[in-house]
Amino acid sequence: MAMNTLDAKQIAQLDLNDPLGRYGEEFAKPSRENGEPWVYLCGNSLGLMPLGVPAALKVETDSWAKRAVEGHFEGVHPWMDYHQRFSGPLARLVGAEESEVVAGNTLTVNLHLLMAGFYQPDNRSNDHARNIILMEAGAFPSDQYAMDSQIRHHGLDPKRCLVEVTLPDDRAADPTAPLLEQIALLGERLSVVMLGAVHYYTGSFFDIPSVVEAAHRVGALVGLDLAHAAGNVPLELHAWGVDFACWCSYKYLNSGPGGPAGLFVHRKHHSRNDLGRLEGWWGHEAATRFEMPRDFVPATGAQAWQLSNAQVMAMAPHAVALELHDRAGMEALRNKSLALTEMLEAVLLDFLKNHPELKGRILTPSNPHHRGCQLSMFLEHRGHDLFDYLHRNGILTDWRNPGTIRMAPVPLYNHFADVLAVQEALRSF
Ligand SMILES: *Cc1c(COP(=O)(O)O)cnc(C)c1O
Numbered sequence: 001m002a003m004n005t006l007d008a009k010q011i012a013q014l015d016l017n018d019p020l021g022r023y024g025e026e027f028a029k030p031s032r033e034n035g036e037p038w039v040y041l042c043g044n045s046l047g048l049m050p051l052g053v054p055a056a057l058k059v060e061t062d063s064w065a066k067r068a069v070e071g072h073f074e075g076v077h078p079w080m081d082y083h084q085r086f087s088g089p090l091a092r093l094v095g096a097e098e099s100e101v102v103a104g105n106t107l108t109v110n111l112h113l114l115m116a117g118f119y120q121p122d123n124r125s126n127d128h129a130r131n132i133i134l135m136e137a138g139a140f141p142s143d144q145y146a147m148d149s150q151i152r153h154h155g156l157d158p159k160r161c162l163v164e165v166t167l168p169d170d171r172a173a174d175p176t177a178p179l180l181e182q183i184a185l186l187g188e189r190l191s192v193v194m195l196g197a198v199h200y201y202t203g204s205f206f207d208i209p210s211v212v213e214a215a216h217r218v219g220a221l222v223g224l225d226l227a228h229a230a231g232n233v234p235l236e237l238h239a240w241g242v243d244f245a246c247w248c249s250y251k252y253l254n255s256g257p258g259g260p261a262g263l264f265v266h267r268k269h270h271s272r273n274d275l276g277r278l279e280g281w282w283g284h285e286a287a288t289r290f291e292m293p294r295d296f297v298p299a300t301g302a303q304a305w306q307l308s309n310a311q312v313m314a315m316a317p318h319a320v321a322l323e324l325h326d327r328a329g330m331e332a333l334r335n336k337s338l339a340l341t342e343m344l345e346a347v348l349l350d351f352l353k354n355h356p357e358l359k360g361r362i363l364t365p366s367n368p369h370h371r372g373c374q375l376s377m378f379l380e381h382r383g384h385d386l387f388d389y390l391h392r393n394g395i396l397t398d399w400r401n402p403g404t405i406r407m408a409p410v411p412l413y414n415h416f417a418d419v420l421a422v423q424e425a426l427r428s429f
Helices: 008-017 021-026 053-072 079-094 107-118 141-153 177-189 208-217 301-305 312-328 330-354 383-392 416-427
Strands: 101-103 132-136 162-165 190-196 221-225 244-247 262-265 360-362 375-379 398-400 404-407
Touching (some): 008 021, 053 079, 079 262, 107 262, 132 141, 132 177, 162 177, 312 330, 330 416, 383 398, 383 404
Parallel strands (some): 132 190
Antiparallel strands (some): 375 404
């Protein structure tokens, strides 16, 4: 979008014509101490609350109060089968079959459960042993700690068995290329590629089908952390042949702090009995679960990976939020997202050009296919001043050391006017 300044009238028209515009009204607007609403650009960190959440919670607290244990079998959504509510919307969200997805636990827990199942390293210490986990450098710390401890759990050394691939510095470069190169280099020694599909710090969206192809060619598996991808970018986990994946629901999925995570296991692994899966009673085949049998009979597909009965109070908001995503549809969301982010990018590039003294640059790839909605701007000088300044001027962004401001215009509830507000604020910095 070639423009030096956004025109307020044009922006108002864009918002009027936006087919997703009215979804903004379905969310609570956080406000500043002076009562003015924030321009909220932190949906990559914690999504806004859908207005339907309190009523959905009340349905469950009322059922608990009125029915107590009978709530498992009675009421609007009996708790016994509560997790079944998510199969359809989650399958559509990540491009999976219904039997491949399940909601529950939290993200890091699911990451560990999946790795316990799929990371079966060869722990002989020779140069051909298949025991390496490959991940992107600078991954979210919880993922790094999880991979280190998975490796140690098998009596192996993370220094030898974890390879973290440095990503290109140049935003014009393809962020996936170094991953493909390293996968081919590791060859038969590679066990699992465990990748954040959208990088939490830079916002880079990797080319998942080519990662899967490269990894499968050398006999390795591909697991994805979709924390920054689910609800942000179009996903086709089944068709791409991704082996397993997990995600959280409180970022782009607006399901509230600590909300239930999701888990995907590709159908091709459903009837395997050689996985090191950790099991609990909720993963048992539903029809005979309450016969309390001594031996575990797995439920079909991803549901076999459940451990515990449904976290109903956390899942009620999740159902409300997923319904909004489902109704909006990923295609419409992505179309608006591309336009919003391109517009914000133009505003930021213009700002950086006018302020060479800040020595700033955008870290997020310039190719729209290689990113989601988030833009990360690194400033060598006065980064925190700018972050504070935006905060004082009603624009809520996210600060990451050493000098990065992350901004996510979220297509489900942000408006083009929010980008205009950023431009207005930046003008007098
Ligand atoms: C947000 C995020 C997490 C957080 O993990 P929780 O278990 O939900 O606390 C982990 N990994 C990535 C990549 C994230 O973006």
